Amino acid sequence: xxxxxxxxxxxxxxxxxxxxxxxxxxxxxxxxxxxxxxxxxxxxxxxxxxxxxxxxxxxxxxxxxxxxxxxxxxxxxxxxxxxxxxxxxxxxxxxxxxxxxxxxxxxxxxxxxxxxxxxxxxxxxxxxxxxxxxxxxxxxxxxxxxxxxxxxxxxxxxxxxxxxxxxxxxxxxx
Numbered sequence: 001x002x003x004x005x006x007x008x009x010x011x012x013x014x015x016x017x018x019x020x021x022x023x024x025x026x027x028x029x030x031x032x033x034x035x036x037x038x039x040x041x042x043x044x045x046x047x048x049x050x051x052x053x054x055x056x057x058x059x060x061x062x063x064x065x066x067x068x069x070x071x072x073x074x075x076x077x078x079x080x081x082x083x084x085x086x087x088x089x090x091x092x093x094x095x096x097x098x099x100x101x102x103x104x105x106x107x108x109x110x111x112x113x114x115x116x117x118x119x120x121x122x123x124x125x126x127x128x129x130x131x132x133x134x135x136x137x138x139x140x141x142x143x144x145x146x147x148x149x150x151x152x153x154x155x156x157x158x159x160x161x162x163x164x165x166x167x168x169x170x171x172x173x174x
Contacts, residue, residue: 002061003117008109009173011073011102013063016054020064021047023072027093036128037091061113065094065106073098076106078114086122087114092134103137105172112173115159122159126152141165 006013016024025047027033028040040047054062059081065074074094081087089110094102114120125143127135128151135153139145142165143155 002055003063003113006063006109006113008105010068010099011105011109012066012068013076013106013109013113014066016051016062016064016075018048018051020072021051023064024051024075027075027095033093036131036134037093062091065098065102067099073102074106076110078110078118080124081120082124085120086124087118087120088125089114089123090125101172104169107137107141108169108173111162115162120159123157124155125157126154129153 002015003013004015021044025040025042025044028037028047029042034040051062054060059079061078063076064072065076066072072095075091076089076093077091078087078089092103092106094106111123114123124146125138127138129135129148138155138157141157142161143157144161145153146156147154
């Protein structure tokens with residue numbers, strides 16, 4: 001079941017809709033933003049079809065990050081669920097000019113939702129090697145590097161690890 005709405009302190013995460021396709025495509029095709037992502041064709045119909053297909057999936061959550069007025073600020077996804085305990089998150093894009101807290105608050109909302117609402121105990125994800133700011137962000141949270149290849153660094157992070165730092169960041173949620 002897709003969560004329709006997750007409320008944060010200054011932002012919300014809401015389930016993506018077909019009407020978000022153009023916004024998502026602009027973000028994913030932005031040369032600067034997309035340099036660390038899998039390539040996306042600049043094809044609105046393919047983006048619409050992707051969203052329609054997503055809506056049929058049970059173990060995937062795709063959110064639009066928005067401010068309290070409903071302005072679209074970015075995207076983030078939970079996917080690649082393994083054994084109902086382990087998930088991946090990504091497609092984390094935030095538009096230029098978004099408030100500076102958007103990144104950290106959206107990450108915290110993902111962890112809060114995945115660990116405490118969905119019951120996951122572990123997360124895995126990969127970050128492009130050259131994406132140093134995002135790698136440092138995850139490492140500050142306590143993510144553990146488990147592997148790498150020519151393109152990516154692979155991380156894992158546990159609910160227990162999150163709980164160890166959670167109080168330090170709660171001010172971004174309350």
